[in-house]
Amino acid sequence: MNELLDVWEKTLRISFSPPRGVLVVIVILFVYLLVLFPFAYLFAYFDRKLTADLQARVGPNRAGFRGVLQVFADLVKLFQKDPAFFSSGFEKENIWFHIYIMLLFTGVVFLPLGSLTLLINTDMSALLPFCAAFVLAFCTLLFSLSQGEVQSSFGGLRVAVHVLSGAFPALVALQAACLYAGSFRWSVISESQGVFPQSWAAFTSPFLFISFCVFIVGGLVMWSLSPEEGGFSVSSKLSGKKFFIFRLGRFYGLFLWSVIAVVLYLGAWNMPASLYDGLKNSQEYLLILFIELGVLLAKTLFLMFVVTGIVRVNPKIRVDQATDLSWKILSPLSLVSLIGTVLWSGWSYIR
Amino acid sequence: MRQSVFQSFHDYCRTIFKGCNSVLGSFFSALPYLLKEGASELKKEVTEQYPDPVSSRTAADLPPRTKGLIYNEIDKCTGCKECEKICPVNCIKIETDSDFDPAKLWVSVFDVDHSKCIFCGLCVEVCQPDSLFHTKKFEFTGFKTQDLLERFGRGPVSPEQKEKWLALRKLREEEALGL
C-alpha cells in the first residue's frame, strides 16, 4: 500500500508530502467520481435501452435526446418524494439499513480497478468482496425480519436463500481460479494472465471455462432477486430516497460481480508489457491508470451487456428452482472444475 | 424400474445441455431485434410512436366501422328522442321546442356525456335522419368529468322568435291555400 501511495504522490505532483489518510481519501474520491457514478448512470440507461431493444420496443426516448436524461429524471423525482410518513409503524428506522448504506459506499475499497487503485492487496483480498456481498444480503435479511411482518420476513428469507445458493458454487469456482493463479492477491491474479484471449484464465483449460460459467451463473442466481423485485414483501418498506439506495445496491452487486469475473477469468486490466514498461519508465502514471481503467471497464461493460441480455429474455427463477439449480448442477460442476484445475495445473508435479 | 448409472448420468448431462440451449437460444433469437437494419421480419420497427403522425396511425388510418366519439349534425336532427330512449347508460340528454318546420322539432339541448358513454352504437342505429354518427376521433381527456360533456344543442328559443315563426308559418300556409 505504501508503494501505491508513493505512486499517487508522484502522480498528483505535490511538492510537499500530504498525510497518508488524505491520499487514501483522494483515491477513493477518484474512484467514486470518475468510475462508479458515471458507470452506474451509463449502465442504468443502457440496461433500459437494451431491454427495450431485445423486446422489440423503443425504450425511453422523450427525456432528452434518445432518453439519455431518463435516469437523471428518475433520480430527481425519487429525491422529491416525501419522506415516509407513518401510520402504525409502517416503516421503522432501522440500523441494518444504515449498515447496508455504509457498506455499500465503503465497499469500493475492495474493488480491484487497476494496479494503481489497489488499496487492499493482501493474501486474502479476493475473498473480501464476497464478505461484503454476504453482509449486504445479511443486512437485507435482518432489515426485513425486523419489520415484524410475516410477508416481509418471508421476503427477507427468500433473498438470503438466493444469495446462499448462488454464493456457494461461486466461492468454489473462485478457488479454482485462484488456484490457477497461485494466490488470492489481486496483483498476482492479474499478472498470471496475458493481454490476448488465449492467455486469459477462462480459455486456458476447459475446467477453468466451466468454473467461469459457474461463477457467472452463480452471480446471476445471487443478484436476480434484488429487494426491489422481491415482490411486495421487502420493497414495501422502501420508498423515495431509500428505494434509490437499494436500486444502487442491485447495480453495485452486479458491477462488483462482473469486475471480479473479469479480473479472475478475462485477463484483468492487462496491457502489452512493452507499453506498460515504457509508460512506467517515463513516469506517466495517470496514463497508466486511465488505460487500465479503460481496458477493465470495456470488458466489464461487455460482460454486463451479455448477462443483462440473457437475464432479460428469460423468465426469473423461483426460490426452489434456484436452490435446485445450485445443489444439483452448479455445485457439482464447480467441484469438478476445482478438481480438474488441480489436476491440470499440477500434472507436471504429479508425473 | 431402476436406471443404470450410465443412463442417469447421460440424462443429467442432457438436462444441462437442454437448459443451456434454451437459455442461450432465447438470447440469440432476441438478438436480431437489436440490429434494426435489414429486410427480415424480425428486424422491422414495430413500435408506433404515438404523437408522431408518421410512425403511428392517425384517425384516418382506422378501419371504416370504428366506433369513436359520437357526433350529431344538429341541422339534420329532428329531435325525435329515439336515441335518448334507447341509450343504456342515459348519457344523452335532449330538450326540444317547436320549430319553424312542422316536420321537425327545435333541439335546444343535445348533451352527450362522453364520460358515461359505452360506445355501444345503439343510438346511431336507431337514428332515423342519420344525423347521429360515430366519428373516428378517440382522443378525449378532461381534468373533470364535466369537461367530457359535449353540447350539440342550438340553444333555447326566445318568445319573440317563436312568434315570428308562427307568423311566417301562417303566411306560408295561406300562400299554399291561395295557390
Added chain:
Amino acid sequence: MREARFRAVEKVLKWARKNSLWYFNFSTGCCPDELLDTVGCRYDLERFGCIQKQDPRQADLLIVSGAITQKSAPYLKEVYEVMLNPKYVMAIGSCASTGGAYCPPYSDAVIPGVQNLIPVDIFVVGCPPRPEAIMHGIIKLQEKISESNEI
C-alpha cells in the same frame, strides 16, 4: 434575480416529475387489457418513462381502470393513501369515471365515479380507450404537471 433562479430549479423539478411517472395499476375491469397493449412493444409506454410498479409506495401515478364497487372502495382508498407525495390519479374508461354501464340506476353497489373517493387528476374517455387514447391522457397529465404551481 433570485426568483428567476428559483424558477429554473422549479422547472427542472417539474420536468423530472413528469418524465418519470411510475404507475400502479388498480385494475378491476377490462380496461387493464388495453393497458397491457399500451405497455407492450406496439405502443411502448416506457417511452414516456412510465414503468409499472407492483408496489404503490414506489409509484407516482395511480391508474384506476374498471368499476369500483362498495366492497373494493376501501382498498382503493388505502392504496391511494399509501402512495407518497407527489402523486397523481388517472381514471381510465367510463366505469372508472362515472360508473358507466353499472352506474347506480342499474346497481347501487357500484360507485358512480372514482372522484367520489379520491381526487382524480385526469379522466380518459373510452370503453375501453384505445392505447393511443391512454397515451394521450399521459401527455395531457404531463402538460398539467408542468403547468401546475405546486412544488
